[in-house]
Amino acid sequence: MWTSALLLLCSHLISAGPLHAQCKVDWYFGIRCEDVYEALVSQIKAWRTMSSCTTGGQRCLYKLKSASVHFIEAEHTRPFRRHVDNIHIRLAAFRFFTCCHVSAMSISQTWYAIKDHGTNYCNLYNLMEGSGLTEARGYREVTSDFLCTQRSSANCTIY
Numbered sequence: 001m002w003t004s005a006l007l008l009l010c011s012h013l014i015s016a017g018p019l020h021a022q023c024k025v026d027w028y029f030g031i032r033c034e035d036v037y038e039a040l041v042s043q044i045k046a047w048r049t050m051s052s053c054t055t056g057g058q059r060c061l062y063k064l065k066s067a068s069v070h071f072i073e074a075e076h077t078r079p080f081r082r083h084v085d086n087i088h089i090r091l092a093a094f095r096f097f098t099c100c101h102v103s104a105m106s107i108s109q110t111w112y113a114i115k116d117h118g119t120n121y122c123n124l125y126n127l128m129e130g131s132g133l134t135e136a137r138g139y140r141e142v143t144s145d146f147l148c149t150q151r152s153s154a155n156c157t158i159y
């Protein structure tokens, strides 16, 4: 039993992608961190209830846990499945405060949630897209399938 579990874990490590379903993304903006912060926090609050998911998708049931200038902690619950993912966002200004670097992570609370259809990526990307930050000046995203489970096959309209 333990042997086969270990084999499963090890083969997954070799086959690429993080062990836990999780996602790490770096975003860069040519706007101030204050503006990025405001946009993200208000989007998390706007998608608090189930009402924004009545036509499907996962753009709802976000919960703001704590927010300060440099850190945002939140949770996302998957509608219907009630599966919870933790979201950590760190904001750091650079180039004399005119630019902002956002490092974001989404991690499934359930350790065996190895395949997530890109949900952890979408947890983060949907906030960026919904708040309009993907259209912000200097927008750039850095991530990969290794940093984000099933990133390349993610369809954030559904997940």
Ligand SMILES: *[C@@H]1O[C@H](CO)[C@@H](O)[C@H](O)[C@H]1NC(C)=O
Pocket: 155, 156, 157, 158
């Ligand atoms: C994502 O899913 C939506 C809804 O089912 C679909 O309309 C869209 O074509 C899909 N996008 C991609 C890139 O597969």
